[in-house]
Amino acid sequence: MDRSEKDDAERRAQERWLEELLRAAEDDHPKMTDKQARIVNAAIEIFAEKGYSAASTSEIASKAGVAEGTIFRHYKTKKELLFSIVSPLVAKLVAPLVLKDFFKVLETPYPNYESFLRAVIRNRSEFVRKHLPALRIMLQEIPFHPELREPYKDVVVEGVLPRIRRTVERFQAEGALRADFPSDAVIRLTVTSAIGFLFVRHILMPDYPWDEEAETERTIDFLMHGLAGPRG
Amino acid sequence: MDRSEKDDAERRAQERWLEELLRAAEDDHPKMTDKQARIVNAAIEIFAEKGYSAASTSEIASKAGVAEGTIFRHYKTKKELLFSIVSPLVAKLVAPLVLKDFFKVLETPYPNYESFLRAVIRNRSEFVRKHLPALRIMLQEIPFHPELREPYKDVVVEGVLPRIRRTVERFQAEGALRADFPSDAVIRLTVTSAIGFLFVRHILMPDYPWDEEAETERTIDFLMHGLAGPRG
């Protein structure tokens, strides 16, 4: 079994693993009581508003219109309630990076870094818009709960990153991306520019009258000029 | 009194206001008891480790090696202890942007966006390195405490931003920076790239074997290529 075969096998295993995770997350809350749904919604609101530690289960129960004991019928602990919100979100956030058909555009005969960027940014911007309050909770709590990042660290560092690194290096060899930067630097600058845009757009200044289309194109244009190679 | 005179007066008022704030922050804790200093250090450690709300005053006292009551001799409330750590830090963080001699390089006859960037990034990187744990606390708590941002919002939005916007627009008119982007977009891309670098460097991956010098130059080079005008 040579290197690429082993990589393929590993990748397929990762994909299966994540697909299972996503199945549980996708059909949002399979058989959930009305009151349980109210609890989750109230928890998202209050966790986002005052932070996980400062939020009390009694306040969540009150806002959900249920007895405090009801929360603990569905979730053993307050932490389990937090994880039931954040865990599937982390899965859905990294899912596109691991799933097989996401990098397809980069493995065609004439791949295009720019349209790849456009697809990712559009897709993830919609995702952020859709899950904003829960994402705020995730950003707040992920530093304090290694259990939330641990499951994905290896997948990203050993699965996603090498794949994207190889792609970037091919672009560099072809002259589409500048070769005077290490591929890791190219990746870092790409990711921080994209995330920086999404962060400013949705979290830091959500009320600014953004022209989302134009601002997305500017971000991409800026990135492509900043990273252009001799034939880029 | 014409426009620029009024701006000048306002700017000088802002500078005086901030200089006073900084005086209190600069001579780090004027006459502070040994035990008070131990309390502050312990608080920084524990707030950074488990978050402000999840940290208890008893644990802080224990780590500082003082009685719990001692904390409340120096700080009326736990929140006042938090603010005594974060407030001066926010002041020191925005200080260089407001202070008069910081933009001097941009107001010389032949100003240089690139060396300005280099100076800011180097300066702030050193600042982040020096105050890392307290900065983590700031990033965690600033969303929940408007009192921490309020005092600086107007100064930045009405004082710093217009000044930098005018400078960027002059660079655009001269052809040093691209004029097909609004000045606000140029500023956003500059700030997110710089902060993105500092964030990845010091917070997200502090243990990666960074070549700080090289990575700083790459960030600047990337920015200058991404924002270059016809004569840039």
Next chain:
DNA sequence: GACAAAAATGAGTGATTACTCACTTCACAA
């Protein structure tokens, strides 16, 4: 070393916390 002021103490306080459990209500199949 005597004095006064400042600093530090730690047991104590009421409020709040996450969580439990004996019990009631509900949904639904037989």
Next chain:
DNA sequence: TTGTGAAGTGAGTAATCACTCATTTTTGTC
């Protein structure tokens, strides 16, 4: 209609919380 398991309840519990205060210890001055 009745039986049954799941869903929901809310008073109760021990622990912990931020904070107080009467008292003791330390510090600086003559």
